[in-house]
Amino acid sequence: MAGLTFKNVFKQYGKSAAQVFDADTTANLGADSKPDVDSTLRRVASVHNITYAVNDFSLNCADGEFVGILGPSGCGKTTSLRMVAGLEDVTKGQILIGDRVVNDLHPKDRDIGLAFEDYALYPPLNVFENIAFNLRAKQLPEAEIQKRVKEIAPLMKVEELLSHKPAGLSGGQKQRVNIARALVRRPSVLLLDEPLSHLDGKMRQILRTEIKRIHTQIKCTTILVTHDQLEAMSLADKIAIMRDGRLQQFGTPLDVYDNPVNVFVAGFIGEPPMNLHKVGIAGSDKEKWFTFPKGIKIRVPSKYNDAVREGDEVILGVRPTDVLITPDESGATTVPIAVFENLGDEKRISIEVGPEEYLTLITEDEKRYKKGDPIKLSFRETKTHIFHRTTGDRIRGKE
Numbered sequence: 001m002a003g004l005t006f007k008n009v010f011k012q013y014g015k016s017a018a019q020v021f022d023a024d025t026t027a028n029l030g031a032d033s034k035p036d037v038d039s040t041l042r043r044v045a046s047v048h049n050i051t052y053a054v055n056d057f058s059l060n061c062a063d064g065e066f067v068g069i070l071g072p073s074g075c076g077k078t079t080s081l082r083m084v085a086g087l088e089d090v091t092k093g094q095i096l097i098g099d100r101v102v103n104d105l106h107p108k109d110r111d112i113g114l115a116f117e118d119y120a121l122y123p124p125l126n127v128f129e130n131i132a133f134n135l136r137a138k139q140l141p142e143a144e145i146q147k148r149v150k151e152i153a154p155l156m157k158v159e160e161l162l163s164h165k166p167a168g169l170s171g172g173q174k175q176r177v178n179i180a181r182a183l184v185r186r187p188s189v190l191l192l193d194e195p196l197s198h199l200d201g202k203m204r205q206i207l208r209t210e211i212k213r214i215h216t217q218i219k220c221t222t223i224l225v226t227h228d229q230l231e232a233m234s235l236a237d238k239i240a241i242m243r244d245g246r247l248q249q250f251g252t253p254l255d256v257y258d259n260p261v262n263v264f265v266a267g268f269i270g271e272p273p274m275n276l277h278k279v280g281i282a283g284s285d286k287e288k289w290f291t292f293p294k295g296i297k298i299r300v301p302s303k304y305n306d307a308v309r310e311g312d313e314v315i316l317g318v319r320p321t322d323v324l325i326t327p328d329e330s331g332a333t334t335v336p337i338a339v340f341e342n343l344g345d346e347k348r349i350s351i352e353v354g355p356e357e358y359l360t361l362i363t364e365d366e367k368r369y370k371k372g373d374p375i376k377l378s379f380r381e382t383k384t385h386i387f388h389r390t391t392g393d394r395i396r397g398k399e
C-alpha cells in the first residue's frame with residue numbers, strides 16, 4: 001500500500017506539455033532558448049485563452065486514507081482520476097504513488113485498482129472469471145487466482161454469484177463485482193469514479209455502507225470521485241472540493257462543513273444549503289448589524305467587530321440550524337414568518353429578507369408557529385461566516 005500525491009498538476013486536453021512548450025518556444029523565443037516551463041504555460045494559456053481541465057492541483061492522500069474528490073459536473077474530477085490511472089497524460093506537474101513518480105508509467109505498472117460508474121463486465125464470463133480476469137492476464141498461478149477470488153468474494157458479498165453471468169445481476173450486484181475485480185489485484189490505490197451513480201436510492205445507501213466497511217477492513221488508499229456531497233461526506237476521511245479545475249479546499253468533512261474557505265464551498269456543502277445573502281453593515285464599534293434589503297437588521301457576532309465597518313457590504317453565510325429565534329430585547333428587527341413547514345421532529349421557518357429572497361431556519365422548538373407570526377432572529381456566534389463580496393473568500397473574525 002502507498003499514499004498518493006498530486007504535485008501542481010495541470011491538464012490541458014488536446015495538447016501534451018511538450019507540444020504546448022514547443023509551440024511557444026518556436027513562435028516566440030527561437031529554438032535555442034530555454035525558457036522557464038511555468039511562465040511558458042502561463043503565457044500560452046493567456047494568449048490563446050486556454051482553460052485547463054485541471055489547474056495547479058496539489059493534494060496528498062496519506063497511506064490508507066479515503067479521499068473524496070467532490071465538485072459539480074465538469075470541474076475536473078474524472079480527469080484527475082484518469083491521470084492517476086494513466087488513462088490521460090499529465091500536461092504538467094507530478095503524480096506520485098508512494099514515493100514513485102508515475103507520470104510516465106504504463107497503467108498496468110501503476111499498481112492501481114479501478115472501478116468506474118460503468119461496470120464494463122464481460123458478458124460471456126461468469127462472475128468468478130470477471131473477477132479473475134486481470135489476474136489471468138498477469139498469468140498468476142491458478143491456485144493463487146482461486147485463493148484471491150475466494151478471499152475477495154465474501155468481502156464484497158458476491159460468493160453466491162460466482163457462477164452467474166453478469167446479465168442476470170442487479171445494478172448493485174454488478175457494482176459489487178466491479179469493485180471486487182479492482183480489489184482482487186491488491187492495489188496500492190483504489191480509484192472509484194461515481195461508483196454509486198447508476199443505482200437507485202436504497203441500493204446506493206446499502207453499497208455506501210459496504211464501501212465504508214470494506215475500507216475499514218482493508219485500509220486501501222482510496223480516491224472516490226463524486227458530485228454527491230452526501231456520498232463524499234459520509235465515506236471520506238478527507239474531501240477535496242474542486243471548481244473549474246482548481247482545488248478550493250481540502251479537509252475533513254467536519255472541517256469543510258464548519259469552516260468553508262469561500263462562498264463556493266459554503267454553498268456546495270450541506271443539505272439544506274447554507275443561507276447566503278448579500279448584506280450591508282451598520283452600527284458602531286460595539287454593536288454592529290447585518291442589514292438586509294428589506295430593512296431587516298440582525299446582530300453581527302462580536303468576533304467580527306474588527307473585521308467589518310459601517311458601510312461595508314459582505315456575503316453572510318449561516319446554516320439554517322444556526323439561525324436562532326431570540327427574545328424581544330435583542331434589538332433585532334421583528335419580522336413575520338413567511339413560510340412555516342412542520343417536518344415532524346423539526347420545523348422549517350423562512351422569512352423574506354429581500355424581494356424573492358428568503359432566509360431559512362430549522363428549529364426543534366415545540367412552540368406552534370404559523371405564517372405571519374412575528375419573530376426576532378440571531379445567529380449562532382461561532383457558526384456565522386462572512387465572505388468578501390467580490391472574491392467570495394472568507395473573512396475571519398477573532399477566534
Ligand code: ADP
Nearest residue numbers: 013014053071072073074075076077078079080
Ligand atoms: P468532472 O469529472 O468533474 O465532471 P471532467 O474531468 O470530466 O469533469 O472534465 C473537466 C473538463 O475537461 C470539462 O470542461 C470537460 O469538458 C473537459 N474534458 C473532459 N474530457 C475531455 C476530453 N476527452 N477532451 C476534451 N475535453 C475534455
